Amino acid sequence: MLIFLKEKLVFFSMPKTASTAVEITLGNLCEMRLSKNPRIKHTPYRKYQRFILPFLNTVMDSEPHTIAAFREPVDWLGSWYRYRARDELVGKPNSTQHLSFNQFIEGYLQDDIPEFAKFGSQAKFVLNKEGDVGMTNLFRYEQMDIMTDFMKKRLKKQFTLPQSNVSPKMELELSPKLLQELQTSYSDDFDIYENIKL
Numbered sequence: 001m002l003i004f005l006k007e008k009l010v011f012f013s014m015p016k017t018a019s020t021a022v023e024i025t026l027g028n029l030c031e032m033r034l035s036k037n038p039r040i041k042h043t044p045y046r047k048y049q050r051f052i053l054p055f056l057n058t059v060m061d062s063e064p065h066t067i068a069a070f071r072e073p074v075d076w077l078g079s080w081y082r083y084r085a086r087d088e089l090v091g092k093p094n095s096t097q098h099l100s101f102n103q104f105i106e107g108y109l110q111d112d113i114p115e116f117a118k119f120g121s122q123a124k125f126v127l128n129k130e131g132d133v134g135m136t137n138l139f140r141y142e143q144m145d146i147m148t149d150f151m152k153k154r155l156k157k158q159f160t161l162p163q164s165n166v167s168p169k170m171e172l173e174l175s176p177k178l179l180q181e182l183q184t185s186y187s188d189d190f191d192i193y194e195n196i197k198l
Helices: 019-026 045-059 073-083 101-108 122-126 141-155 176-185 187-194
Strands: 002-004 009-011 065-070 137-140
Touching: 002 019, 009 019, 009 141, 019 141, 065 122, 065 141, 073 101, 073 141, 073 176, 073 187, 101 176, 122 187, 137 141, 176 187
Parallel strands: 009 065, 065 137
Antiparallel strands: 002 009
C-alpha cells in the first residue's frame, strides 16, 4: 500500500496485479509505504477502513482517493497457481506443482480450503464493512495503462512500470463445470470485474 498525503491518493496492493512493480516505481514518492511483509503490504480495504483511515482523517482535510487493480478472476487464480508451482515451494503444503489447474480450482472451491489455495479473493480485498466496493476506483489489470495514466496525472509524474514478480508462463485450461461452480461460488469477484468502468 502506498499513501500519498499531498495528492490524497491511496494505492492498494492487490496481490497478483503488478502491485510490486508499482511499489518499486513509486514507493519513494509517497509519505507512507506499507511494504515487505505481505500481511501489511496487501492490506485489504476493511482493515484500511478500520485502522488506517481514522489516522489519515487526522492529517487530511478530506478522505483520500483510493484505487487498486482488479484482475479477471480466472486469470487471477491462474497467476496464483503458476506462482505456487515454482521450484522453491516443492514439498511444501502450498505448492501446486503436483496439481493440475482443475485440481487447484477444486481445492479453492472446498469449504475447508487446502493450504495451496488459501489466499482469499479479490472481492474480499476491495469490499468495505458494509459489503460494498470501498475503493473510489478499480482498474482492470489487463488495462494497466489506464491506471498508470490516472496515477501519472494525479502525481504529476511520468513513469514506466518494470516487470516484477512475474509468474511462470503456462497454458491453463479449466473445465466448463468448474468454471460454472467458480462463477457461482465467487459471483462477487466476477460481478465486480464486469462492472469496472472501461
